[in-house]
Amino acid sequence: MLRNDSNHVLPTGGATSIKGSQITQLIDQVSTIIVGKREQVTLSVICLLASGHLLIEDVPGVGKTTLSQALSRSLGLSFSRIQFTSDLLPSDLIGVSVYERQKEAFVFHPGPVFAQVLLADEINRAGPRTQSALLEAMEERQVSVEGETRPLPAPFFVIATQNPSEQLGTHPLPESQLDRFAMRLSLGYPDPAAERALLTGVDRRSAMQALQPVITPAQWQQWQARVDEIHVADSLIDYLQALITATRDGRWFALGLSPRAGLSLLRLARARAMVLGRQHVSPEDIQALWIPAVAHRLMPLPQSGRSAAAQARALLEATPVP
Numbered sequence: 001m002l003r004n005d006s007n008h009v010l011p012t013g014g015a016t017s018i019k020g021s022q023i024t025q026l027i028d029q030v031s032t033i034i035v036g037k038r039e040q041v042t043l044s045v046i047c048l049l050a051s052g053h054l055l056i057e058d059v060p061g062v063g064k065t066t067l068s069q070a071l072s073r074s075l076g077l078s079f080s081r082i083q084f085t086s087d088l089l090p091s092d093l094i095g096v097s098v099y100e101r102q103k104e105a106f107v108f109h110p111g112p113v114f115a116q117v118l119l120a121d122e123i124n125r126a127g128p129r130t131q132s133a134l135l136e137a138m139e140e141r142q143v144s145v146e147g148e149t150r151p152l153p154a155p156f157f158v159i160a161t162q163n164p165s166e167q168l169g170t171h172p173l174p175e176s177q178l179d180r181f182a183m184r185l186s187l188g189y190p191d192p193a194a195e196r197a198l199l200t201g202v203d204r205r206s207a208m209q210a211l212q213p214v215i216t217p218a219q220w221q222q223w224q225a226r227v228d229e230i231h232v233a234d235s236l237i238d239y240l241q242a243l244i245t246a247t248r249d250g251r252w253f254a255l256g257l258s259p260r261a262g263l264s265l266l267r268l269a270r271a272r273a274m275v276l277g278r279q280h281v282s283p284e285d286i287q288a289l290w291i292p293a294v295a296h297r298l299m300p301l302p303q304s305g306r307s308a309a310a311q312a313r314a315l316l317e318a319t320p321v322p
Contacts, residue, residue: 023275026074026214033070033207034063036194040185042275043292044071050271051224052182052264053138053158055123055296062187064161065121069208071159072117075220076213078153080115084126090133094143108145113137116153116217120160124173131177134158138180155221175255175297182264183289184296223274230270231280235322239283240266243290243319247298252315253308255299265293283321290316 023045030041044067047054056064065081072079082093095111112118113134123131137143138158142151160181162173190198198204215223240262248256269285291309300311 022215029074029211029214030067030070033204033211034067034187035197035201036190037063037067037187040187041067043183043185043289046268046271046275046289047183048075048155048157049220049224049275050182050227050264050267051155051157052268053160053180055178055181055184056159056161056187057163057184057296058161058186058188060163062189064187065119066204066208067187068117068119068159068161070211073208073211074214075117076215076217077116077155077157077220079117079119080112081119081121082112083121084123084130086125086127088126088130090130093130093133094137094145097146108150110150113143114150114152116155116157118156118158120158122163123160124162128174131173135177135180138177155217155224178296179258179260181296182268183292185292227267227270227274230273230278232266232270233280236281236283236286239319239322240269240286243286243316246315246319247294247312252301252304252311253298254301255297257294257297261294261297265289268293287316 027038027042027045030045031038034041044054048071054068056067058064068081069079082088091111093111093113095109095114097106097108099105100107118137120134123134137152137156141154141156142149144150158181189195244257244262247253265286266281268289269281272285272289273279273281291312295307295309295312298308298312300306300308304311306314
């Protein structure tokens with residue numbers, strides 16, 4: 001029987017990770033800023049632990065930018081934000097060389113992409129040319145400027161926010177860019193209790209300034225390296241491969257999952273198992289991550305009458321667990 005425990009990604013006081021107390025502390029701290037969204041906060045931590053880039057899609061004002069800032073502060077990482085607009089140029093993102101008379105040479109001035117956490121705010125308000133400027137950075141953790149390759153800081157994450165496509169002034173992200181986001185989340189409106197806490201509690205900007213790093217960047221990189229040590233059984237690979245193959249057989253989707261997507265989902269599952277204190281991946285890890293990890297990459301058949309997420313869920317429920 002299909003189990004999907006995505007609502008209980010990291011129970012408070014439950015299973016702990018290899019460094020469980022700090023992982024829990026990290027999630028707890030960010031959850032004091034993003035009130036009532038512990039599941040989304042936990043999924044975000046899993047995404048970054050798996051070295052993945054995160055796409056947050058929702059209406060303005062629900063905390064997308066705040067979440068990225070809280071994560072970067074709690075991880076002790078350098079943070080840079082750039083507002084994507086219709087007139088944004090690739091050089092505004094990557095940087096540009098400027099001639100300096102005193103040095104009698106062109107000197108490169110790095111753009112906001114040279115940070116450990118880059119917040120690409122409202123990424124779908126920029127044109128395709130600027131959106132594509134991020135592709136090399138996201139895939140290779142480097143940028144090429146005027147024939148020279150420049151590495152980006154490590155670790156490097158892109159957290160992008162986008163508004164719903166039906167809003168004015170938005171451009172759909174190309175499939176090649178969507179495929180480079182390990183996960184897509186939606187925060188949604190807070191429930192009544194969480195909204196009351198926001199209305200009556202401490203101002204979130206003041207609370208943000210008080211955040212202290214829970215984990216050092218070096219420690220975080222060590223944890224990322226240990227994700228690959230989580231065991232994956234052959235039967236689990238069979239299950240994952242059956243799901244991937246089903247997305248490509250033409251019965252569910254016009255555009256199925258790429259090999260990159262399969263590798264990304266497997267690494268996310270390993271990260272989730274590590275967060276939950278297990279040394280092996282289980283089918284529940286794949287099931288809990290299936291929608292946030294793959295729905296944004298899939299194009300359902302027009303006659304299905306379902307959204308990509310609904311179609312992906314139907315496929316998951318129709319695929320037996322070995």
